[in-house]
Amino acid sequence: MSAMQRRGFLKALGGALALGGATGARAGHRGTEVALGADMPFSAQALTERARNMATRKYRPRPEVPAAWQELSYELYKSIWFKSDAALWHGSGRPLNVDFFHPGLYFSRPVSVFAVERGTARQVRFELSLFAQTDKVPALPVDETLGFSGFRLRAEREAAGIFEEFLVFQGASYFRAIGRDNTYGLSARGLAIDTAEPGGEEFPDFTEFYLEAPEPGSRVWRLYALLDGPSATGVYRFDISTGAQTVIDVSARVFARRALTHLGIAPLTSMFLFDETNRNRFDDFRPAVHDSEGLSVLNGAGEMLWRPLANPKALQVSSFVDTAPKGFGLMQRSRRFSDFADLEALYHKRPSLWIEPGEDWGRGAVTLVEIPADREIYDNIVAYWRPRDEIAVGQEKSFSYRMIWGAQAAGQKPVAQVVNTRIGKRFAGGYIVAVDFAPHPALGGDLDALTIHLSSNQGQVSSGILQRNPDTGGPRLTFSFDPGSAAAIELRAQLRRADGASTPTVTEVWLYRWTA
Numbered sequence: 001m002s003a004m005q006r007r008g009f010l011k012a013l014g015g016a017l018a019l020g021g022a023t024g025a026r027a028g029h030r031g032t033e034v035a036l037g038a039d040m041p042f043s044a045q046a047l048t049e050r051a052r053n054m055a056t057r058k059y060r061p062r063p064e065v066p067a068a069w070q071e072l073s074y075e076l077y078k079s080i081w082f083k084s085d086a087a088l089w090h091g092s093g094r095p096l097n098v099d100f101f102h103p104g105l106y107f108s109r110p111v112s113v114f115a116v117e118r119g120t121a122r123q124v125r126f127e128l129s130l131f132a133q134t135d136k137v138p139a140l141p142v143d144e145t146l147g148f149s150g151f152r153l154r155a156e157r158e159a160a161g162i163f164e165e166f167l168v169f170q171g172a173s174y175f176r177a178i179g180r181d182n183t184y185g186l187s188a189r190g191l192a193i194d195t196a197e198p199g200g201e202e203f204p205d206f207t208e209f210y211l212e213a214p215e216p217g218s219r220v221w222r223l224y225a226l227l228d229g230p231s232a233t234g235v236y237r238f239d240i241s242t243g244a245q246t247v248i249d250v251s252a253r254v255f256a257r258r259a260l261t262h263l264g265i266a267p268l269t270s271m272f273l274f275d276e277t278n279r280n281r282f283d284d285f286r287p288a289v290h291d292s293e294g295l296s297v298l299n300g301a302g303e304m305l306w307r308p309l310a311n312p313k314a315l316q317v318s319s320f321v322d323t324a325p326k327g328f329g330l331m332q333r334s335r336r337f338s339d340f341a342d343l344e345a346l347y348h349k350r351p352s353l354w355i356e357p358g359e360d361w362g363r364g365a366v367t368l369v370e371i372p373a374d375r376e377i378y379d380n381i382v383a384y385w386r387p388r389d390e391i392a393v394g395q396e397k398s399f400s401y402r403m404i405w406g407a408q409a410a411g412q413k414p415v416a417q418v419v420n421t422r423i424g425k426r427f428a429g430g431y432i433v434a435v436d437f438a439p440h441p442a443l444g445g446d447l448d449a450l451t452i453h454l455s456s457n458q459g460q461v462s463s464g465i466l467q468r469n470p471d472t473g474g475p476r477l478t479f480s481f482d483p484g485s486a487a488a489i490e491l492r493a494q495l496r497r498a499d500g501a502s503t504p505t506v507t508e509v510w511l512y513r514w515t516a
Contacts, residue, residue, distance in 0.1 A: 204229025
């Protein structure tokens with residue numbers, strides 16, 4: 001299975017599982033309950049020492065579940081679901097419930113999940129009685145290799161006693177979250193290794209999870225995850241809260257089994273099929289199809305960059321070289337139903353995800369990987385921070401960051417955002433581009449007070465014109481370009497004040513890579 005197919009499978013399955021069973025369960029009813037194993041001591045320091053020692057030994061994959069589980073079809077896999085009244089901490093008065101996912105299909109190696117309280121961990125035991133199923137599911141073998149493939153968290157987000165899901169961990173080191181009124185969209189991972197390299201990408205796994213029992217009334221919840229893979233081990237701490245947005249503070253320590261020359265920190269994975277930039281390539285009734293539409297970067301120099309996503313005809317990698325970045329993320333800015341006209345996928349409700357480094361990340365590059373895709377089931381977009389310096393074998397790297405999931409973009413500099421990009425062919429040859437900026441106090445009044453800064457690294461670009469967009473209320477920058485014989489062109493545009501204002505930069509820097 002290729003990296004994109006793997007991401008696409010997790011994307012499709014994750015959405016289905018998020019809807020399996022009850023997503024909002026009322027506390028109070030006691031049915032089947034999870035069983036916990038024997039007490040064992042737990043501390044974050046001991047888990048970290050374990051990860052460090054593991055990195056000195058050869059990687060050993062975990063046992064796989066029986067073949068009958070792995071051979072389940074997609075439909076049969078979905079026909080088994082967790083009983084919500086069996087959730088960990090259900091009816092306990094604690095503000096969090098935990099549901100579990102069964103193994104099988106492509107989730108062939110289960111994870112271990114532990115409940116932690118006052119320095120003691122107890123493993124959550126896998127039992128078939130925790131799951132319901134339809135009569136189409138065949139009898140499946142049960143042995144010591146079975147375990148959970150992941151879990152989801154539910155909390156009282158809007159009404160007392162109603163526990164709604166907001167975060168799912170399942171598959172390799174993948175996880176996904178939503179803010180209020182979102183549907184699941186893009187995903188995150190613990191670590192990316194060798195993404196888009198010719199030798200192939202590596203997917204290390206979260207193999208063990210330790211969930212601290214939350215105190216009644218608490219609004220921030222903590223869990224730890226042990227990472228293991230052929231090239232690295234690690235320990236991650238997640239401090240989680242949810243409301244209008246879901247906020248996750250991540251602290252990680254990674255230990256190298258081999259020299260890590262291409263490491264991705266805070267990797268994000270999403271889908272972009274088409275919008276107004278490449279609409280002509282798809283015969284589809286919808287005006288756009290994507291989980292995310294652009295990469296947003298607040299670089300170390302304080303510039304706010306906006307790079308509309310592309311679905312290229314060949315793999316392309318873009319590196320935004322920087323020192324001490326202030327943040328980056330994959331954004332979904334289109335929030336009207338009419339932007340997508342899709343009553344099933346509800347792309348206008350997909351969350352954006354913003355990453356804020358917890359310390360100076362030094363030199364490196366925000367890296368964007370765009371993979372050709374012909375169907376929306378494939379996650380073909382990856383973004384992450386790539387440190388410039390490698391991690392030598394036996395060395396470790398510590399880093400932290402905040403993740404903000406939700407409909408409203410976070411961490412943005414107070415400048416006018418790009419709200420849309422349109423590209424099409426000109427009758428006279430070349431191409432025409434229309435970039436719409438959102439209304440902003442600095443953009444009010446006469447557009448003659450704005451100057452256009454427009455450039456390209458190849459081809460010929462016109463000077464551009466500004467007009468007020470009657471739908472958005474903001475300015476539209478329109479220009480044309482002729483690529484000539486160039487196979488790719490890097491375009492850059494920005495609006496600034498021309499009247500001596502104290503803040504001359506009034507818009508994001510719009511960046512676009514055009515390819516033949």
